[in-house]
Amino acid sequence: QVQLQESGPGLVQPSQTLSLTCSVSGDSISSGGYYWNWIRQYPGKGLEWIGYIHYRGSTYHNPSLKSRATISVDTSKNQFSLKLKSVTAADTAVYYCARGGTIQSWWSLGYWGQGNLVTVSS
């Protein structure tokens, strides 16, 4: 059974960098050719896709984030991470990691973590 678990601080100060890690169990990030995603959900419940990474290093981010997001992978730890720089209160959300399909279906998010609430406030 594939399981994902987000970890990271629940409070980040404005202008700082938000850092989250997603630990994967029950599957190897470096096998299967799956795409590993970050999604956030605002307090008003809207969902926004942040980006994905493939274990070979290819990544793609939502252009709406204006290059503030960086997604990386550590296959030795079976984890992938998100860094979002220069955060503001508008970045306050529950952040989810999720496993997508392979290259022909990376947008189908079949496995999700439980979510990590991040509040941006001083």
Next chain:
Amino acid sequence: QSALTQPASVSGSPGQSITISCTGTSSDVGGYNSVSWYQQHPGKAPKLMIYDVTNRPSGVSSRFSGSKSGGTASLTISGLQAEDDADYYCSSYTTSSTLVFGGGTKVTVL
């Protein structure tokens, strides 16, 4: 990329069928067979219910079905049950190679 348009709420009595619409453009819903539907209960992560417009993942009830006509996708829940009371979100691949979600629909089982 604008969010896909969903009705804010839909309700039905147990045993009835309901349909949730998800309207986009030719740049997303209308251009690809890449629409997914997610169910979310309060305090929980979204759960994939339908992918690629009509396909159900293993373990999802056959009461859930998806379809698409032009730029509008639909999720139908037949034989409505109390456990179906939840929020539902659609998503679609886009011409910008991104993923866009709908604003969500609250389904209430009366």
